[in-house]
Amino acid sequence: MNVIVCVKQVPETTGVKINKDTNTLIREGTKGIINPFDMYAVEEGLRIKEKLGGEVIAISMGPPQADEALREVISYGVDDAVLLSDLAFAGADTLATSRTLAKGVKKVGGFGLIICGKQAIDGDTAQVGPAIAEKLDIPYVAFVRKIRDISNHTLVVERMMDDGYDVLEVTLPALITVVKEINEPRMPSLRGKMKAKSVDIPVWGISELGISEEEVGLKGSATQVIKIFTPQRHGNREMLEGSVEKQVDQLVSRLDDMKMI
Amino acid sequence: MSVRIDIELCTGCGVCIDSCLFGAITVEDGVAHVDETCNLCGACLDVCDFYAISMPDIKKTEFKGDGFKGVWVYAEQRNGKIANVVLELLGEGRILADKLGVDLSAVLLGDSIEREANELIPYGADKIYLVDDPLLKDFNDEIYSNILTDLIKKYKPEIVISGATAVGRSFIPKVSARLETGLTADCTGLDIDSEKRLLLQTRPAFGGNIMATIICPDMRPQMATVRHKVMKKASYDPKRKGEVITKGFDGHGKNLRTNVLDAVEEIGDLVSIAEADVIISGGRGLQEAKNFKLIEELARTLGGAVGASRAAVDAGWIPYSHQVGQTGKTVCPKLYIACGMSGAVQHLVGMQSSDVIVAINIDKDAPIFEVASFGIVGDLFEVIPVMVERLNKRKG
Amino acid sequence: MDYFLTEDQNMIKELARQIADEKIMPVRAELDEKEEFPWEIIKVLASSDLMGLCYPEEYGGLGGGTFENCIAVEEISRACIGVSVCFAGTGLGAYPILLFGSEDQKKRYLPDIASGRKLAAFGLTEANAGSDASGIQTSAVLDGDEYVINGTKQWITGGGEAEIYTVIVMTDKSRGSRGASALIVEKGTPGFTFGTKEKKMGIRASATTELVFSNCRVPRDNLIGRAGIGFIVSMRVLDRTRPGIGAQAIGLSQGALDTAVSYARERKQFGKPIISFQAVQHMLADMAIQTEAARALVYSACRFIDSGAKNISKVSAMSKVFSSDVAMKVTVDAVQVLGGYGYMRDYPVEKMMRDAKILQIYEGTNQIQRNVIGQELIKEYAGKKDNR
Secondary structure (H helix, E strand, O other): OOEEEEOOEEEOHHHEEEEOOOOEEEEOOOOEEEOHHHHHHHHHHHHHHHHHOOOEEEEEEOOHHHHHHHHHHHHOOOOEEEEEOOHHHOOOOHHHHHHHHHHHHHHHOOOOEEEEEOOOOOOOOOOHHHHHHHHHOOOEEEEEEEEEEEOOOEEEEEEEEOOEEEEEEEEOOEEEEEOHHHOOOOOOOHHHHHHHHHOOOOEEOHHHHOOOHHHOOOOOOOOEEEEEEOOOOOOOOEEOOOOHHHHHHHHHHHHHHOOOO | OOOEEOOOOOOOOOHHHHHOOOOOEEEEOOEEEEOOOOOOOOHHHHHOOOOOEEOOOOOOOOOOOOOOOOEEEEOOEEOOEEOHHHHHHHHHHHHHHHHHOOOEEEEEEEOOOHHHHHHOOOOOOOEEEEEEOHHHOOOOHHHHHHHHHHHHHHHOOOEEEEEOOHHHHHHHHHHHHHOOOOEEEEEOEEEEEOOOOEEEEEEEEOOOOEEEEEEOOOOOOEEEEEOOOOOOOOOOOOOOOOEEEEEOOOOOOOOOOEEEEEEEEOOOOOOOOOOOOEEEEEOHHHOOHHHHHHHHHHHHHHOOEEEEOHHHHHOOOOOHHHEEOOOOEOOOOOEEEEEOOOOOHHHHHHHOOOOEEEEEEOOOOOOHHHHOOEEEEOOHHHHHHHHHHHHHHHHO | OOOOOOHHHHHHHHHHHHHHHHHHHHHHHHHHHHOOOOHHHHHHHHHOOHHHOOOOHHHOOOOOOHHHHHHHHHHHHHHOHHHHHHHHHHHHHHHHHHHHOOHHHHHHHHHHHHOOOOOEEEEOOEOOEOOOHHHOOOEEEEEOOEEEEEEEEEEEEOOOOOOEEEEEEEOOHHHHHHHEEEEEEEOOOOOEEEOOOOOOOOOOOOOEEEEEEEEEEEEHHHEEOOOOOHHHHHHHHHHHHHHHHHHHHHHHHHHHHHHHHHHHHHOEEOOEEHHHOHHHHHHHHHHHHHHHHHHHHHHHHHHHHHOOOOOOHHHHHHHHHHHHHHHHHHHHHHHHHHHHHHHOOOOOHHHHHHHHHHHOOOOOOHHHHHHHHHHHHHHHHHOOOOOO
């Protein structure tokens, strides 16, 4: 069974800091990383391949440099990759993104399962996975923490809930989004890295996907960002002083005043 | 496509360079240039003191929201019990509905939950759309989204909000995608632009480092999931009047592709971190698994939940369900006490919106103190026992 | 410093570094404490293809040489040489087959070793034969089509964990060192057992045991090369693998230097980070100078060997001696920079210092290496007409 894994290149969040004087963002380096949750998706795809055979194909929508992210997943054992990239894709919200990715997935075709990370750490929406499934009209399960059983026709998974977990069975083809708990991603291999260096990754834009400019990018988005601002920081930092007992007494009385305890 | 620079207004000051998360801006010959890596996120617009940056003109899509009216709240239930976030949604929904001068309605799907439906009225719902059927006992994305989509198509609300819970974040994206409308995830602030009757949806992005206000100008309904514990709970008014509209369910016999086999609750004797008003978190400073007992003791004394840093979880000291931060849960309790954790950015993004943060760390330079309301520099093995003792004494 | 590695070599370095950082660093203290063989890490190294670096592609390897292998050893050693000796030790066991084995032996054993499915080990040392290899007492007597082995090998790295052993035995005692031969013995062969695991000062993640042979019969086909070349096999193999000890040493030195510098930047005394004190700076500078010099020598030795050069004994010995002496000194100094903390097990330099000592001892003590170098000098200068 072929598995398609959706991968996103994101700015490394640790590199984003706030300049306290100007209250603006400072970026440390411009390193793009693979969205960490997508690595769990890649690993799960590889495990399914090892169990059932077939190929793992990675797909990404992003600027031309997202090619690096796809090469990186190939070094982990992914067989093939496709990049969806077009100037027209810029500014896409989750709706336009899922439309575009669904088109790409359809063009790749022949899959039994699509796996996405539960969310991307830049947007944190967790919306694209379910929306792709809707656009492809296939069943999905979000926040999967364990695949209990998979055959070529059905899939039984555990879905993480706020108060525990659900066990669901879906027919294939289907889509799942996975959480960190599902596995521990492997290391890349040297042969994988060598392949990643030389492999040809096709780039599909609007004409290859057969999608109109009105459906993608900023134009195809239902939502618009109208304002970006830096959040209020806790400016009232107060370092308590004195002996341990004294500090604790101060803390307790302050929390008491604030009706926190 | 990229943001536009007005070269007449641009002074080439370069302030916008740092604001760009994608490294798309450079200054050459005294003017800013934007390359194709621009993601149109808009982060640079506000930092420009000269109003030289603007979003590109987009062909205005036709407004497709005629006839949509009213504010809806998705009243999530689990095992027949209304989720706590619903009361917050009703509180916020009421404010939005009043600003727009429209009704507030709730949608409740479940099994044998008529009593719960009536309970939503005193909390501010004018109407409750109830679908009560044994098949709705467990949360099934496929059935739930079919019903909610049909109801929205039929009654055309202008706004639909849901909790950003596991349930809400699982099936609401499917509903919005089918309706071809916008959805804003995990909002921490909602407001109305009364003039344009637009929902202003504010949410954190880039791990909480920036906030974005988002609108859905042309499509209806405007949909958002809302973070738990941010909005104020609705007040209870037993005199309120409202109407429960029971809708039939015709989903039986349909060929379902999704089947819920089991729903398992997994909460131990301590409160879950997502729900807790007080969280006591432990990090690497605890040194070993058994020392989490200290944290648990303090949590019990304060009636709070136990959180943990990724380091503590990765070391196997405590299960993943307790992990706070980028790869764990985002929490915003009233009180967050961080014990023996340095405050890695990935952790901070998961807890920095807590009302009051207390940091206890032996290293006075630990970044955790940057976000703390109160800082205690000291050995947690000394500090926590004293705290437990003082708090117990206070309780009497 | 940029050593102008090839693209593939950089890839190896990057990959080994990633594994060292993500998989070895977090567990090295525990492995040391529990004296536990790092099977989990070996599996990772295997699935990452690193176990096959120095074997030809036809045997499932990646076709690299000594240098490629040493690059990986260095990076792993930055985290833990207890782990890197497990990695490098299997190469030591496989080299006799790679260099002197028959086509059939190569086909039979190398693919399993190159893929990491099986580990190999090399058995030379005995109670009375260490630096003096001619004192070997383990015997192998031909009986029909089988060799019958009796005797005990001591301090064998990978003992008990490896599957494939290349063992130096006496097939003809009367001929002294010319009576030694190399035999392949597989784990599980009747009459082949292991002694108890040794308790060591350092490299405690690695397994070190006796190999005990008691009327152990192996097919005659298991003879590597021909009878009588066992001593030559040993010398040739060790000439090739000694830069690996050098690679362990430079990795270890680098790890100690990294820890010492970052500690010195953070640790404050008299209101300043201790790195601002010249006394500390000079120590760190010396550590850095020696580490870099050792690296330059090890890399050059590797490149020299991989060029196909014939007389590699001297350079190979030099790279081992110099860099292991450096590692000892650098790790001792790293403990000194960390002061009291350095002496505690909470910080990694205490382990590094314990680990470093073995580098001056195994695969020929540094004294024996100096003998080798000295003898090479005698030979070289004897051949020169003008001795100035």
